[in-house]
Amino acid sequence: MKAYEALAAVYDKLNGDVDYGSIADFYEAAFRRAGLAPTLVLDLGCGTGRMTAELAVRGYDMIGVDGSADMLSRAFERKYDCPAGQRILLLQQDLRAFELYGTVGAVVSTLDCINYLTEEGDLDRCFSLVHNYLDPDGMFLFDVNTPYKFKHVFGDNAYILEDEDEEGGCYCGWQNEYDEKSGLCRFYLSVFEEQEGGSWRRVDEEQTERCYTRQALTAALTRAGFEGIEFFGNTDFSAPTPETERWYVKAICKK
Numbered sequence: 001m002k003a004y005e006a007l008a009a010v011y012d013k014l015n016g017d018v019d020y021g022s023i024a025d026f027y028e029a030a031f032r033r034a035g036l037a038p039t040l041v042l043d044l045g046c047g048t049g050r051m052t053a054e055l056a057v058r059g060y061d062m063i064g065v066d067g068s069a070d071m072l073s074r075a076f077e078r079k080y081d082c083p084a085g086q087r088i089l090l091l092q093q094d095l096r097a098f099e100l101y102g103t104v105g106a107v108v109s110t111l112d113c114i115n116y117l118t119e120e121g122d123l124d125r126c127f128s129l130v131h132n133y134l135d136p137d138g139m140f141l142f143d144v145n146t147p148y149k150f151k152h153v154f155g156d157n158a159y160i161l162e163d164e165d166e167e168g169g170c171y172c173g174w175q176n177e178y179d180e181k182s183g184l185c186r187f188y189l190s191v192f193e194e195q196e197g198g199s200w201r202r203v204d205e206e207q208t209e210r211c212y213t214r215q216a217l218t219a220a221l222t223r224a225g226f227e228g229i230e231f232f233g234n235t236d237f238s239a240p241t242p243e244t245e246r247w248y249v250k251a252i253c254k255k
């Protein structure tokens with residue numbers, strides 16, 4: 001199955017412990033530190049729309065872009081349940097070829113969407129579009145899995161993720177294959193979801209992420225026209241350490 005088909009049904013359950021509120025606090029603190037007050041924000045790779053809804057509730061007009069129809073259909077359900085749902089526009093588009101009707105004050109991209117840009121030139125295509133659709137001095141904030149995480153956490157390891165709620169259980173077997181030379185990490189996922197009546201449905205899915213170094217990300221952002229590039233080791237603006245597993249990156253659009 002294609003990436004984010006099978007996983008869409010259980011994505012929120014498996015990511016139940018992600019603190020979107022803290023990440024949104026970081027985004028807002030970054031805006032304030034730069035003296036920015038964006039009103040329209042693009043959530044690039046919005047997935048099931050958890051960050052999109054979080055920021056809409058905080059008063060931002062939101063555009064969510066994602067390539068997966070299955071993830072977006074979850075985001076649509078969330079939009080209609082969200083008290084600020086009327087602030088959310090959802091678009092099914094590719095991160096490397098998206099089109100908006102105008103510019104936005106900020107672009108955010110949460111939970112390693114940028115690592116899904118795996119082909120030669122993908123990063124440049126995406127960053128140049130982000131630059132194109134940002135207002136002058138607008139802010140781009142994204143996070144990526146670090147080279148340390150690819151090598152020492154994903155590696156060639158296997159993991160089991162499990163969760164259960166009132167709708168039933170779900171269980172995800174996850175095997176990784178990381179090739180340090182190419183920087184590509186393949187994830188082989190087998191998702192088991194409990195159905196009404198107690199039977200289990202199994203769906204397999206394959207995903208690929210690319211590992212980007214700090215130098216490669218900085219060079220691509222610079223080529224696209226960004227300045228003020230900073231890497232943080234967490235949402236508290238702390239400096240990354242050699243064992244940091246996720247970089248939070250901030251860049252300012254210069255025009």
Ligand SMILES: C[S@@+](CC[C@H](N)C(=O)[O-])C[C@H]1O[C@@H](n2cnc3c(N)ncnc32)[C@H](O)[C@@H]1O
Pocket residue numbers: 003004044045046047048049050051065066067068071093094095096109110111112113116117
């Ligand atoms: C790990 S999920 C993150 C989703 C969401 N931002 C969150 O915080 O939960 C990565 C998302 O990126 C999307 N994605 C990956 N590659 C893409 C591409 N080339 N174009 C559009 N969306 C893409 C996937 O469909 C998926 O929803």
